Every structure is written in C-alpha cells, then in structure tokens.
Amino acid sequence: AQSVSQHNHHVILSEAASLELGCNYSYGGTVNLFWYVQYPGQHLQLLLKYFSGDPLVKGIKGFEAEFIKSKFSFNLRKPSVQWSDTAEYFCAVKTGGGNKLTFGTGTQLKVEL
C-alpha cells in the first residue's frame, strides 16, 4: 500500500525566512500530488496540486512545490514566510487513477515575528 512521509513534524521559523517542507511517497506508478493547509481554527484548504506537465507547480499565497519523480518527492517551498503562514501542512497522494487520498502525518509550522 502507498504511504506518504513528512519528515518535519514541527518547524519554527522567523518571518522572512525561507521554507522547505519535505514530502516523500512510496508508489512506483502514476501519482497525483497535493499540499493542503489548515490554518488555526479553519478547515483544510488546497494549497497546490500536481497532475502532470511542469514539475514545478505554483499555488496560492506564494507557495510552490517541485515534483521529483526519481526521488519520489514533492517538497513544498516558500522563499519568505509570513506570520500568517502559521498552520499545519499536509502532503497527500492519489495513486493509480483512483480516488483515495493518502495523507502524510502533517507538519506544524510556526512563524515567529
């Protein structure tokens, strides 16, 4: 069965620092990849997604992610974080054309002023 790993469980950054959150999956076939974000007190929202084409995808609020097939990775990046980026970030994968989303364990990001 496929699995998704997020190695950073808690990240603390200062405003303006650069961010990279790791996401690795275990599946050898076709994948659809997602990053979701959950701001404090809010529901889960889609940040960005990759289905095909350019492996560098851009999402909302200045976030981007790069799909590296050879590394089974889909890391999330932002060049300069803001205090309002404090949230929990989830990587998720769909495999083999199915509908099931498999989520990583999430990364809690705290941005300090």
Added chain:
Amino acid sequence: SAVISQKPSRDICQRGTSLTIQCQVDSQVTMMFWYRQQPGQSLTLIATANQGSEATYESGFVIDKFPISRPNLTFSTLTVSNMSPEDSSIYLCSVEGSRGRGTDTQYFGPGTRLTVL
C-alpha cells in the same frame, strides 16, 4: 464553487451511544468521502459514500460501526455507532467533482469534533 457544511460542528457524547454527522454541499458533486483525524494523527479515509448504493469502506472500517447514507448528489451522513472513547476524533467530509472545481481534487468540509466520555 461548492460550499461544504457539516453538522454538528462538535459534540460530546456518552459511551455506547451513536451520533449522526451530516454533510451538505451547495451543488451536485460526483464523489463524497468521509475521513477521520484522530488526535495528533493524520487524516484516514473511512469510506466513499456512493449515491444510491452502499458505501465503499477502507480496510479497518465496517458498515456496522460507521453506517453511511448518500440519498442524493448533495448530501451524506456518517453515523458513529456504539461509541467508545477511542472514537474521539475529528470527522471530515470531502467532495470531488463539483461544478467549477473540476475533478480529481478533493475539497473538505469544516469537520465535526467528537469527544466520547
């Protein structure tokens, strides 16, 4: 774009009782799903709610414990039956294939926070 609501938003229940959670979408959707997020853990798919037929359950989840209904393309319910403290979780509804949102991407409701005493 689709707006997803869930009722109740939270509840505190006694052991042995059942709770039914409702998920309402303001437009027709192709797929509806139910997830569980236990404290400190990630989201786990419970089942896919199929319109007009029995839900499709994931490994480890059974219909007797989590009966699901989906009478139409905009509404689904999840019942957590004979509850125990281990059922304390956030239960989330998600949808896929709504008009204006495209397919292959799931969008989530606000969740129902359940505490079982």
